[in-house]
Amino acid sequence: MTPTRSARHRAGDTGSYSTVRTPKSTPSRSARHSAGPARSRAKRPVSGSHRAPGTLPLETWLEAARNRPTTVLGTLVVAGLLITAVPLSQPGKSDPGELTAAAQAAASAQAAKQRDKNGDTAGKQSDAQADPVAGGATRPTPEATVTGRPAGLPSTPLAQGAGPGRSLLTTGGQQVALTFDDGPDPQQTPKILAMLDQYQVKATFCLVGSQAKKHPELVRQIVAAGHTLCNHTFDHDLTIAKKSTATIRADLEKTNAAIRAAVPDAKIAFFRAPGGNFTDKLVNVAHTEGMSSLYWEVDPRDWEHTENETDADHVKRVIASVKKGVKPGAIVLSHDFNQPDTIAAYKELLPWLAENFQLGVPSGTGETPRTPATTEPTPATPSPSTTVEPIAPTTAPTATPAATA
Template structure:
C-alpha cells in the first residue's frame, strides 16, 4: 500500500528525532577521553626550570661561655683553639705563675689603687703554699685561672688521665683557699696548648686562654739593665695594645714587671677599658 507524501514526511521526521535522541544519550553515558599532550620534538629536549641556589646567610659565630660579647670580631686564634681576645672592647690584663709573696701583694695594691680588675693564672703548688694570697686575689674581685700544678711545659703531651689529675689538683688547691671560688679559665705554661689539653680543660668546665700581646716581661736578655727591661715592656704594651686584647704578664719573681705596671696602669686606664675575664 502506498503512503501519501504527507505521511512519508511525518514518518521521516520521527526517525530523525529518534536518531538525535539516541546520539545524545550515548554522548552523556560515555566519558570524554583526555586529549594527549603533543610529544616533545626529539631534536629539542625538554628543559626543566633551573632551581634557585639555597640562601647562604652566614651563621652567627657564638663565643664560648664565659667570654663577654661585643664588637670585637674574633676572640680565638691561639693554639688548639685557645682564645686570644676578650670578645669585647675591654682589654684583659693577665698575670701568670703566682702567687708570689714578694711581688703579688705589690701588684694587688696597685690594681686596687687604680680600680682595675685583672686575671691571675695560678700555679697549683704556689696556691697551696700561699693560700692567704689566693684569698686576697679573690677578695679583691680578680678572676682566678688554672696554670697547672708545677708549670709543666709539656703537660699537653701527657695522657688525658694525667692531665686531668694535674688540673684537678690545681683547682683543689685554689678551692681549699677559697671554697666559693669559680675557676673558669685555664692557661697552658708557655702557651703550649694541644687539642687534648684544651679538651680536658673544657671537660673540667674551663675555657683555654692564650694571649694577643706578649711583651716578654719574662725574658731578661743578657746585659739588659732593669731600667732597659722596664722600658722595653712598657714600649711593647703601649705600641701593641688594642681593644679586646688579652695581655700576658707575670707576677712571680718579676719585680721589673711590677715596676713597669706602675707606669702602664694609668696609661692604659686613660685609653682603654680594663677588665677581668668574667
C-alpha cells in the same frame, strides 16, 4: 621484670616446643611396642565403630534411596547448602552434628588458614607498637632519644678562639684584659694587687697549684679583691699537653683543689697552658673541667732578661712593648712571680691603660672578628681613686722597643 625473648617463648605460647607434651596416661609408641610379645588381633567389620559419630550405615542410605528418592535428594541439597552457608571465619558457632566429618574438616582447615593469616598481620602490627611485659602491660616501642652532652661535660659549648688549640686570643669584646702568671708570689703579688685596687682594675691571675698551696692567704686576697682565677697547672708543666688525657685531667683537678683549699667556693673560669703550649686535647680537657683556655695577644716577654740588659732597660722594654701592641680586645700577658721589673713597669702602664682603654676580664665565650679601625679608638676613661695619689713612673719609656722573639 620484663622476661627475655627466650623466656617469653617458653611461657606457654601456642606452638612452643615446651608446650607439646605426651599425656602421662598415654604410653609412648616405643613403650607400647615393647610392652610384651605381639598378639594376633581379629579383623573388625567395616561397619562398626570406624563410622563417624551420628552417621547411618551405607546399607540404610541405599535402602532409603530406593524407597524415598525425593527425601534423599532433598537431604543432600540441604546438606550442600549448609556446607556453603556456614561462615568459615567463625566455625566455632556451627553445630558439628549438622555437618558430615568431611565438611567439618574442610571448615576447620579453612578457618585455621584464615586465623593464621589474620594472626600474622596482627602480630606484626602488635610487635611494631608494643612489647609484652610482665603483668599484661605493654611497653611502647623505643623512640630515638636525643641526648645532650655526656655526663661530666659542661653544658656550655666550647669557646672558639683564634689561639693555638682554639684557645682565646682576645677577650671577645672591647675590654683589654691584664693577666698575671705563675703566682701567687709573697713579694710581688701584694704590690700588683695594691696598684690594681688603686685604679679600680680587675685582672686575671693564673695560679700555679704548688704556689697556691704555699700561700693560701694570697689566694684569698685575690678573690676578696674581685679578680678572676685561672688554672696554670700544679708545677708550671711546660709539657702538659704531651701527657695522656688522664694525666692532664689529674693535674688540672689537683691545681683546682689547691686553690679551693684556700677558697672553697672559688670560681676558676680559665686555664692557661704554661708557655702557651695549647693543643686541641688540652683545650678539650680544660673545657670538661669547666674552664675556657686563655692565650694572649700581647706578650712583652717580661720574663726574659737578655744579656747585658739592665733592670732599667728591662722596664723600658716591657712598657714599650705593651703600648705598641695593645688594642681593644687584647689579652696582655705578664708575670707577678719573681718579676720585680714587671711590677715597676706597671707603675707607668696602669695609669696609661686606664686612661686609654676599658680594662676588664675575658668573656670566656669565644671571639668576634676584629674590624680594622680607621681612626683612633675612643676608650673609656675611668679615673683613679681620689684618695690615692697616682704613682709616678720610675723611668720614661723608650720610643723604639727592643725586638722580642
